[in-house]
Amino acid sequence: MGKGAETRERILDQAVRLASRDGLEGLTIGTLSSELGLSKSGLFAHFGSKDELQLQVLQAAVERFEQNVIRPALAAPRGEPRLRALMEHWLTWEDNPDMPGGCLIVAASVEFDDRPGPLRDYLVHSHQRRYDFIVKAARIAIEAGHFRPDLDTDQFAFDVNAVLLGYHYAHRMLRDRKAREHARANFERLLADSRI
Amino acid sequence: MGKGAETRERILDQAVRLASRDGLEGLTIGTLSSELGLSKSGLFAHFGSKDELQLQVLQAAVERFEQNVIRPALAAPRGEPRLRALMEHWLTWEDNPDMPGGCLIVAASVEFDDRPGPLRDYLVHSHQRRYDFIVKAARIAIEAGHFRPDLDTDQFAFDVNAVLLGYHYAHRMLRDRKAREHARANFERLLADSRI
DNA sequence: TGCAAAATAGTACGACCGTTCGTATAATTC
DNA sequence: GAATTATACGAACGGTCGTACTATTTTGCA
Numbered sequence: 409m410g411k412g413a414e415t416r417e418r419i420l421d422q423a424v425r426l427a428s429r430d431g432l433e434g435l436t437i438g439t440l441s442s443e444l445g446l447s448k449s450g451l452f453a454h455f456g457s458k459d460e461l462q463l464q465v466l467q468a469a470v471e472r473f474e475q476n477v478i479r480p481a482l483a484a485p486r487g488e489p490r491l492r493a494l495m496e497h498w499l500t501w502e503d504n505p506d507m508p509g510g511c512l513i514v515a516a517s518v519e520f521d522d523r524p525g526p527l528r529d530y531l532v533h534s535h536q537r538r539y540d541f542i543v544k545a546a547r548i549a550i551e552a553g554h555f556r557p558d559l560d561t562d563q564f565a566f567d568v569n570a571v572l573l574g575y576h577y578a579h580r581m582l583r584d585r586k587a588r589e590h591a592r593a594n595f596e597r598l599l600a601d602s603r604i
Numbered sequence: 605m606g607k608g609a610e611t612r613e614r615i616l617d618q619a620v621r622l623a624s625r626d627g628l629e630g631l632t633i634g635t636l637s638s639e640l641g642l643s644k645s646g647l648f649a650h651f652g653s654k655d656e657l658q659l660q661v662l663q664a665a666v667e668r669f670e671q672n673v674i675r676p677a678l679a680a681p682r683g684e685p686r687l688r689a690l691m692e693h694w695l696t697w698e699d700n701p702d703m704p705g706g707c708l709i710v711a712a713s714v715e716f717d718d719r720p721g722p723l724r725d726y727l728v729h730s731h732q733r734r735y736d737f738i739v740k741a742a743r744i745a746i747e748a749g750h751f752r753p754d755l756d757t758d759q760f761a762f763d764v765n766a767v768l769l770g771y772h773y774a775h776r777m778l779r780d781r782k783a784r785e786h787a788r789a790n791f792e793r794l795l796a797d798s799r800i
Numbered sequence: 801t802g803c804a805a806a807a808t809a810g811t812a813c814g815a816c817c818g819t820t821c822g823t824a825t826a827a828t829t830c
Numbered sequence: 831g832a833a834t835t836a837t838a839c840g841a842a843c844g845g846t847c848g849t850a851c852t853a854t855t856t857t858g859c860a
Contacts, residue, residue: 411827412837430720436817449820450838458818469642507626509718518714521776522625522705532778566786570770574762579768580717595648597797607807607857634846645849646808654848807856817846827836 416454419444420468421506423461428469429509431519463526468537469512470534477501478541487552488599490545491568495595498572499588502579509581514573517599539565546602555602567598615640616664617702624665627706627715628658659722665708666730673697681741681789682700683748683793686741687764691791694768694774695784698775706776710769735761742798751798755794 421445427435437458441451455461476498484493502511509515513534520528542565549555571594578587613662618640623631633654637647651657673693698707705711709730716724738761745751747762774783 410836415837431627431629431715433627436816438816447839448818449840452819453838478789515714517773517777518706518711519627521773535778537615560789562782563789566770566774566783567790569773570766570790573769573773574766577713577717577765578762581713582731586758587762592760593756593759594763594766601793601797611807632846633848643809645810648849652849739828773839802860804859805857807854809854810852811850811860812852813848813850815847818844820843821841822839824839824843825837827834829834 412454415446419446419451419454420465423465424469424472424507424512425509427462427465427509428507428515430510430514432465432516433519435462435465437461453477459526466512466516466530469507469516470530472506473501473511473513474537476504478538480542481545487549488554490510491542491549494542494545495568495571495592499575499591502572502576511576514576539569542568549602551561553604556604559602560576564598564602568595571595571598611642615642615647615650616661617667619661620665620668620703620708621705623658623661623705624703624708624711628661628708628712631661633657642697646798655722659726662708662723665703665712666705666726668700668702669697669707669709670733672700674734677737677741683745684750684799687738687745687795690738691764691788692743692789695771695787698768698772707772710772735765738764745798749800752800755798760794760798764791767791767794 410459419440423435426440426443437448437452439450444451455464479492480497481494482488484490504511513531516527517531517535520531543561546555546559546561546564548560550557550559571591575587575591576596578584578590584590615636619631619636622636622639633644633648637644640647651660676693677686677690680686693775700707704741709727712723713727713731716727732752739757742755742757742760746753746755746757767787770790771783771787774786780786
């Protein structure tokens with residue numbers, strides 16, 4: 409990895425941190441560069457525009473999500489255990505110290521849900537990947553005999569997503585200590601209703 | 605209502621609209637005033653600071669929520685019917701044309717979940733009111749014999765909140781046509797699991 | 801109708817925004 | 831070691847931000 413790529417990583421690392429607190433719009437090149445001890449123009453040259461910076465920051469966050477949540481879930485046994493692993497790693501992800509302001513993907517989704525463009529497109533695309541993973545995992549659970557055959561896997565994916573958004577809200581906005589407990593209970597109820 | 609109060613209402617009306625798209629930080633006095641045909645300073649004089657403007661915009665949104673969701677639910681029969689009415693009006697609320705960028709309360713919650721201050725405090729407070737309403741309605745449903753006596757009403761409130769956040773995401777971010785259907789199915793499952 | 805008060809406009813400000821440009825230094829290649 | 835490219839810097843740009851002050855218009859009441 410050349411010097412440029414190394415710096416770029418350092419920048420994105422800090423940018424993810426900042427954007428998780430202030431949003432991708434709230435992220436500014438001036439603040440970011442001064443926190444890193446770089447000049448504005450030097451940092452800017454790495455990306456060419458703020459739009460491009462925002463996109464790369466978001467991509468960096470999504471890559472981390474797949475590393476920290478999807479991959480460990482794939483390592484778990486097929487069927488219900490994999491879905492449990494997904495949920496646990498996802499809940500842990502929300503507390504990722506690299507994103508002190510909470511999951512950047514959630515923040516960006518609310519921030520850009522009404523602003524057409526590459527950022528929104530990428531958000532939808534990255535959701536589709538998560539969504540497909542859940543649907544596929546649920547289908548495998550059906551095949552394995554863990555879940556009932558007539559389970560609506562689309563609905564299941566919606567429900568999984570909802571509990572995580574609920575957790576994000578309760579945990580970050582309300583600082584509710586029972587947030588995780590409530591999320592787990594909701595998920596357990598979903599599993600129970602999905603079984604044979 | 606004097607002229608000043610009338611103008612203030614007009615301002616807040618448009619400000620809610622703008623902020624629902626761009627967030628409370630993205631809302632700017634320059635854009636807002638020019639869209640209303642007012643001068644920047646003239647508009648500014650109504651609020652004294654941007655912080656105060658943001659707070660009043662948020663308060664206006666919360667008041668509307670209580671008018672459009674809580675009050676109609678209170679008009680419905682006690683117990684499960686009231687909870688159903690709450691859900692239906694809440695789902696409709698998310699499509700409120702006065703907030704073309706989606707529910708401002710959700711947007712502000714994600715935007716300010718890590719920024720201490722009056723705005724965050726108000727968000728927590730306004731959540732508490734919604735939360736208490738759900739808990740109370742669930743308790744009434746228990747008393748009415750609709751729900752089982754050992755139902756965890758805190759958990760129930762979490763679950764209701766989660767399905768609405770899931771709907772907000774699926775509807776606004778993914779433009780999923782089945783969003784409402786999924787939200788309703790999730791809620792129906794919750795009701796079924798809550799009954800005697 | 802006249803007049804104080806309220807409401808709005810006008811002007812200016814320093815700060816910061818994203819961006820461009822020319823230049824200097826560091827790294828890499830020949 | 832020289833030539834070339836990659837990387838970073840500093841200064842400056844036009845704009846917009848929120849805010850402060852002053853002037854002007856409009857309103858409501860005596």
